[in-house]
Amino acid sequence: MSENTIAFIGGGNMARSLIGGLIADRHPAVGLRIAEPDAERRDALTRDFEVQAFEDNATAIRGADVIMLAVKPARIADVVRELAPHIRDQKSLVISVAAGVRCADIDRWLGGESPVVRAMPNTPALVQTGATALYANEQVTDEQRDLAETILRAVGMVVWLTDERDMNAVTAISGSGPAYFFLTMEAMQAAGESMGLDARTAHLLTLETALGAARMALESHEDVDELKRRVTSPGGTTAAAIGELEGGDLAGLYRRALQAAAHRADELGHELGDQ
Ligand SMILES: NC(=O)C1=CN([C@@H]2O[C@H](COP(=O)(O)OP(=O)(O)OC[C@H]3O[C@@H](n4cnc5c(N)ncnc54)[C@H](O)[C@@H]3O)[C@@H](O)[C@H]2O)C=CC1
Numbered sequence: 001m002s003e004n005t006i007a008f009i010g011g012g013n014m015a016r017s018l019i020g021g022l023i024a025d026r027h028p029a030v031g032l033r034i035a036e037p038d039a040e041r042r043d044a045l046t047r048d049f050e051v052q053a054f055e056d057n058a059t060a061i062r063g064a065d066v067i068m069l070a071v072k073p074a075r076i077a078d079v080v081r082e083l084a085p086h087i088r089d090q091k092s093l094v095i096s097v098a099a100g101v102r103c104a105d106i107d108r109w110l111g112g113e114s115p116v117v118r119a120m121p122n123t124p125a126l127v128q129t130g131a132t133a134l135y136a137n138e139q140v141t142d143e144q145r146d147l148a149e150t151i152l153r154a155v156g157m158v159v160w161l162t163d164e165r166d167m168n169a170v171t172a173i174s175g176s177g178p179a180y181f182f183l184t185m186e187a188m189q190a191a192g193e194s195m196g197l198d199a200r201t202a203h204l205l206t207l208e209t210a211l212g213a214a215r216m217a218l219e220s221h222e223d224v225d226e227l228k229r230r231v232t233s234p235g236g237t238t239a240a241a242i243g244e245l246e247g248g249d250l251a252g253l254y255r256r257a258l259q260a261a262a263h264r265a266d267e268l269g270h271e272l273g274d275q
């Protein structure tokens, strides 16, 4: 549990997941301040988590130890430039979760020589099973690294990157990754329904199977290839299904999909580089 005051700039999907996860980890609600221009979203955050939500960014960051930038990449330059004088005065640590947006650009908008941590979390943070990669620029002290890690570890596992360029691949795997699994769940459920199962049965069997497979892969000492082989009897049902998936070049499809996501993260970073 972190006792620090954290101000979120942007109270959308990702902020909501982090806030929900932090509250579940018993982070005091009074230590969470959110800036969100949308009144309905502000009300929902206050109602659901009993946190303080503000319309104005500068008010929200008052007294905060950490400022978590959770706006869309297209908004971040303006948001940071407006907040820069306040952030410098109170020496808060800035953590950005914005896809593609590079530390050097955030540092420049802050006025230079500022500690900046980039984080790529994912929405399962809401249920404390998030996966986050962190990268710190040279200005970040050991104490600030610990602070960033403590906050993100409260909502799941954390890895540190030593090369910021790896953040694009991370974004492709774990930042966007929950959506690929949700898509797969949708497809499996639809296939089950097409074979006559009712929606609820197909849904539950799909989800429990996903959970069981993920837990087994995490807890087993064997690699996933071995776990897969244990399910796949020669000449049996699984082999028939896997034959179809491999025939459709599932691995190639994932490779191209993740490359597209990483490429888009790179583009987002470059689009902002000139601002
Ligand atoms: N949704 C996800 O799974 C993940 C998102 N991210 C990153 O998190 C950031 C936010 O993404 P989402 O939460 O999905 O988007 P979102 O659109 O749900 O949330 C953004 C929020 O920022 C608010 N906002 C807009 N202008 C603002 C301003 N000037 N000041 C303060 N707040 C403002 C919007 O009203 C909105 O509620 C993005 O940069 C994204 O790359 C990172 C990892 C995963």
Ligand SMILES: O=C(O)[C@@H]1CCC=N1
Residues within 6 Å of the ligand: 099, 171, 175, 176
């Ligand atoms: O789709 C996006 O751009 C954001 C970043 C990672 C997940 N959602």
